[in-house]
Amino acid sequence: MFQSPVWMKTMSDPASYPHTVDNVPMIQTHISWVFLAGERVYKIKKPVDFGFLNFTTLDKRHHFCLEELRLNRRLCEEIYLDVRPVTKDDGQIRINGTGTPIEWAVVMQRMPEKGMMASLLSENMIGNAEIDAIVNRLVPFYKKAAAGQEIKNFGTIDIISQNTEENFDQTTDFVGNLIEETTYSHICHYTRSFINNNKPLFLSRIEQDFIREGHGDLYSANICFDQINNAVYVFDCIEFNKRFRCGDIASDVAFLAMDLDYHGLPTLSNYFVRSFSDQIGDAQLRELMDFYKCYRAYVRGKIGCFTWASDGIDMETKENVGRQASEYFRLALNYAGGIDVPDLYVFFGLSGTGKSTVASAWAKDHRLPFYNSDRVRKESVARIPLQERHWEPFDQGIYSRKHTLKTYKALACHAGRHLMQGESVILDATYRDKEERLRLLDLAREAKANIHFILCTCPEHEIKGRLIQRARIKTQVSDGRWDIYLKQKEQFAPTDNLDQDNLMILSTDRSVQETLNELDEYFRY
Numbered sequence: 001m002f003q004s005p006v007w008m009k010t011m012s013d014p015a016s017y018p019h020t021v022d023n024v025p026m027i028q029t030h031i032s033w034v035f036l037a038g039e040r041v042y043k044i045k046k047p048v049d050f051g052f053l054n055f056t057t058l059d060k061r062h063h064f065c066l067e068e069l070r071l072n073r074r075l076c077e078e079i080y081l082d083v084r085p086v087t088k089d090d091g092q093i094r095i096n097g098t099g100t101p102i103e104w105a106v107v108m109q110r111m112p113e114k115g116m117m118a119s120l121l122s123e124n125m126i127g128n129a130e131i132d133a134i135v136n137r138l139v140p141f142y143k144k145a146a147a148g149q150e151i152k153n154f155g156t157i158d159i160i161s162q163n164t165e166e167n168f169d170q171t172t173d174f175v176g177n178l179i180e181e182t183t184y185s186h187i188c189h190y191t192r193s194f195i196n197n198n199k200p201l202f203l204s205r206i207e208q209d210f211i212r213e214g215h216g217d218l219y220s221a222n223i224c225f226d227q228i229n230n231a232v233y234v235f236d237c238i239e240f241n242k243r244f245r246c247g248d249i250a251s252d253v254a255f256l257a258m259d260l261d262y263h264g265l266p267t268l269s270n271y272f273v274r275s276f277s278d279q280i281g282d283a284q285l286r287e288l289m290d291f292y293k294c295y296r297a298y299v300r301g302k303i304g305c306f307t308w309a310s311d312g313i314d315m316e317t318k319e320n321v322g323r324q325a326s327e328y329f330r331l332a333l334n335y336a337g338g339i340d341v342p343d344l345y346v347f348f349g350l351s352g353t354g355k356s357t358v359a360s361a362w363a364k365d366h367r368l369p370f371y372n373s374d375r376v377r378k379e380s381v382a383r384i385p386l387q388e389r390h391w392e393p394f395d396q397g398i399y400s401r402k403h404t405l406k407t408y409k410a411l412a413c414h415a416g417r418h419l420m421q422g423e424s425v426i427l428d429a430t431y432r433d434k435e436e437r438l439r440l441l442d443l444a445r446e447a448k449a450n451i452h453f454i455l456c457t458c459p460e461h462e463i464k465g466r467l468i469q470r471a472r473i474k475t476q477v478s479d480g481r482w483d484i485y486l487k488q489k490e491q492f493a494p495t496d497n498l499d500q501d502n503l504m505i506l507s508t509d510r511s512v513q514e515t516l517n518e519l520d521e522y523f524r525y
Helices: 058-076 117-122 128-144 149-155 157-170 181-197 199-207 249-262 266-280 285-309 315-335 355-366 373-382 401-420 434-446 460-471 482-491 512-523
Strands: 026-028 032-037 040-045 080-089 092-095 100-109 211-213 223-226 231-234 246-248 343-348 370-372 425-428 450-457 503-507
Touching: 040 058, 040 080, 058 080, 058 100, 058 128, 058 231, 117 223, 128 223, 128 231, 128 249, 128 266, 149 157, 149 199, 149 211, 149 246, 157 181, 157 199, 157 246, 157 285, 181 199, 181 285, 181 315, 199 285, 246 249, 249 266, 249 285, 249 315, 249 401, 266 285, 266 401, 266 434, 285 315, 343 355, 343 434, 355 370, 355 425, 355 450, 355 512, 370 373, 370 401, 373 401, 401 425, 401 434, 434 450, 460 482, 503 512
Parallel strands: 343 425, 343 450, 370 425, 450 503
Antiparallel strands: 026 032, 032 040, 040 100, 080 092, 080 100, 211 246, 223 231
């Protein structure tokens, strides 16, 4: 752990700044202290040496502050403002004083927190339009990015192997803990085999000028959408290690594509790759995606290992970081072809047909993750208590088309995260619209998963009785009613667009156990 630096009190004091500041929240990363001072951000580097970066002297920190300013101005000049000293003036510590510098800070314009891509992803608010805006920002950048002979050397087999082998060497201590031994061995073998078997492909990347001085850390945490200024900011590139910043543009693209996969959005990930490939004119890009996605997922897992093993983090954080690291390694294994094909089971049908009862029981029997639209709608979209009743008219209130679309996007995102980890998953919702079913077909295709639709049916007199009984139960999550059922029935799209081999018609007018037995027989569990 670091002892509190002598300048910490000054940086945390709103009165220390030359502009109006109410309070100064401080964020720590493994390499920086970041002070959020009103409309400005002051970023100071930690005196650390991780081998791949070295900030141990004041001169080195000053140098890399200047490099951070220079390099990031390539993509968002308006955000990176200056490098200023923290000085000691007659015993007083000042920001941008005239005395002896004791530290250096990169000064940035503070970006809108609501526009941060990571935050928007958590709200399922990233779609094709946002990806188009990112591509439109990135393509001109990579076309102009430096590409001289020195930079081309970073695309050689020796450097590519150095990068991957460095990852493997630095994670050996975590094998058998955060990364399974079989996972580690498979990824190592896949990586080395791909490099050895594709030397002409890597050579052609150099010849075609696709080795550039890029970003190096291109993922959602470093992207912001500014709606007021209609801008996309891609910030916080790698300034401390040229080898990490320079390389095949496919490696940068793969980082963001992998990040979208990790968040359960493989359809959007592939849309990004296709759009970038088409706009920049790189037909080979997709041939390299799994290789570089695997590399990038492994890097994220490695960073998680370093954080997990560091001093000074509480147990809850340690558990979360460890879980995320293992998920990244599992994702890397997926790209390396080391997981079985997962299954997406979609229980759908009208209200009262028993789909939730059967789906939840089947999920429990087979220990499969299960997501129900009523719960997701209230917990994640409307953010209300599960038992809070909403007797809304059809397609209104929390059951409006807007809320329903958000609910179904969230369901698909939950499923996508599991599928990209190689885990089978169950969804439960009405799915009355053809478009929502097509969304799941696209998801399964892009996630390379099997998909099974289970249409739950029941005689109407039984449905009516169930819905009347359900309305009397105060702890019931669903707000389904007979009048809602009748409206759903009018608008329920035919299932003729579904592959009949992947469609099961399941009658629920029997005991739950009998219904589960039929499911088990159909899927041969």
